[in-house]
Amino acid sequence: MSGSLLSRHRVFVKSLVSQVVRRSLKTTASLNMPAQVGDSIPSVDLYEDLPTNKVNLAELSAGKKIIIFAVPGAFTPGCSKTHLPGYVQKADQLKSQGVNEIVCVSVNDPFVMSAWAKDQNTSGKVRLLADPAAAFTKALDLTVDIAPLGGVRSKRYSMVVENGKITSLQVEPDGTGLSCSLADAIKL
Structure with a gap:
């Protein structure tokens, strides 16, 4: 190998090792990658x-x-004043653009989600689904530990899924903020 080719090879290997180390530090115990566009929905x-x-x-x-x-x-x-209401308000518009269902997921029990759906008048617009053991959230590797809310919760995100495949995914940079995952920012 020539000197420059060998040098580029070493840089590539260092970069690859660095990526593997960073990813293993950011992911679940099973070393899953966070959900990505193109992945199948769990x-x-x-x-x-x-x-x-x-x-x-x-x-x-x-x-x-x-x-x-x-x-x-x-x-x-943030969830009750901004995030969920935005999707409820835009539900008809989103459905007119080919969306069949709008689903909100939270690491809560089904009774809490049902009460929240009634409180927010989501009937016929947004389905609220409970992920009580965070099984779906863990399968996506989109958990966040928020002690004041009881520990493991879901990061705030939005995604479009077509025929079982993720075609668009926006995860809030800090996991909890209100910017890229709002109804106005959805990428159909």
């Missing part, structure tokens, strides 16, 4: 209204275009 059961009403988003998105957005917690200020 086949995990969530709950709507009651623990007996299972909804599997992989199945729900089969042959459809859906929006999934996640919030750190039901009834929290």
Whole structure:
């Protein structure tokens, strides 16, 4: 190998090792990568209204275009005043652009999500699904630990899923802010 080719090879290997180390520090114990555009949506059961009403988003998105957005917690200020209301207000417009379903996910129990849906008048506009053990959120590797909310929660994000594949994904840079995951910023 020539000197310059060998030098470029060493830089490449160092960069690759650095990326692997950074990724392993930022991911779950199983070293999953956070969800990315092109990934299949995980086949995990969530709950709507009651623990007996299972909804599997992989199945729900089969042959459809859906929006999934996640919030750190039901009834929290940013989620109740801005995030969820934005999707409720824009639901008809988004559905007129080919979206079949709009789903809000939170690491809460189904009873809390049901009460929040009634409080926010989401019927027919946005479905609120509970991820009580954070199984869906962990499968996406989009968890965040927020001690005042009880520990493991979901990062705030929005995604478009078409026929089971993520086609657009916006994760808030700090995991909880209100910028790129809002209804006005959704990338269909």
